[in-house]
Amino acid sequence: MIDFKKNDGLIPVVIQDNYTLEVLMLGYMNEEAWNKTKEEKLVTFFSRSKNRLWTKGEESGNVLKVVSTHIDCDQDTILIKVKPAGPTCHTGSRSCFQTKFNQNFLFYLEQIVKNRYKNPTEDSYVNKLRKKGINKIAQKVGEEATETVIAALNETEKDFINESSDLLFHLIVLLQEKNISLKKIAKNLESRHK
Known part of the structure; x- marks a missing residue:
């Protein structure tokens, strides 16, 4: 059970490529975003800048298809393994972390x-x-x-x-x-x- 009472209801979410195990991005979810992600099997965040739910790829088509979800031992961080449908970063890179090559x-x-x-x-x-x-x-x-x-x-x-x-x-x-x-x-x- 995720503890959404911490951090003003926003939980950090680490997104990892299910096949390569590369970390692709970090985002935040509130309880509504978490429920939508589980229901639709597409990663949905709570956008702090837009102040609303935001499904990754809703404009670009580069959605993140959920393969599995994992909650940490303190129930305040989520790891989601995904199958990305294209680049994850808004810059067009496969990852928001600018590593020189895919380590995996x-x-x-x-x-x-x-x-x-x-x-x-x-x-x-x-x-x-x-x-x-x-x-x-x-x-x-x-x-x-x-x-x-x-x-x-x-x-x-x-x-x-x-x-x-x-x-x-x-x-x-x-x-x-x-x-x-x-x-x-x-x-x-x-x-x-x-």
């Missing part, structure tokens, strides 16, 4: 690969690789792993970064082929860390 791009890349599987196009490398089957996909992971080791031992840092990137990309394709998410891998790694 691997999760975003996983979604791109997943989309290539669902909506294949002829010019997509993922689609071409997928048509060759799991044996070829697994072989590519092995090739890229070998090239990464060679680069680590004998080549420049840039070469090593490029080969490591190729390895991770092909591993994500193999995981998609096997219908295993990065989240499952992360959970497995976490369970081993004791």
Whole structure:
């Protein structure tokens, strides 16, 4: 139960991309905005400057679709994981926090690969690789792993970064082929860390 009696009835709300886990913005909700958000599954804030409810994206179309909500231990802050329909910031950036890059791009890349599987196009490398089957996909992971080791031992840092990137990309394709998410891998790694 959220304690809307604190802070004059306005509760801070952290908005996080459900797939990349990147923090996208901070806003405020009163109880009415919270109820509307839960009902419509679109994030609605209480705009302090407009002094009214404001559904994010009501003008731009860049709405924030609610995936899950989480209330902190003091019941006075909300975390909402969302699927953004475009840039979140009014400046056109993906996040209101001007980080130089998406710190969790691997999760975003996983979604791109997943989309290539669902909506294949002829010019997509993922689609071409997928048509060759799991044996070829697994072989590519092995090739890229070998090239990464060679680069680590004998080549420049840039070469090593490029080969490591190729390895991770092909591993994500193999995981998609096997219908295993990065989240499952992360959970497995976490369970081993004791």
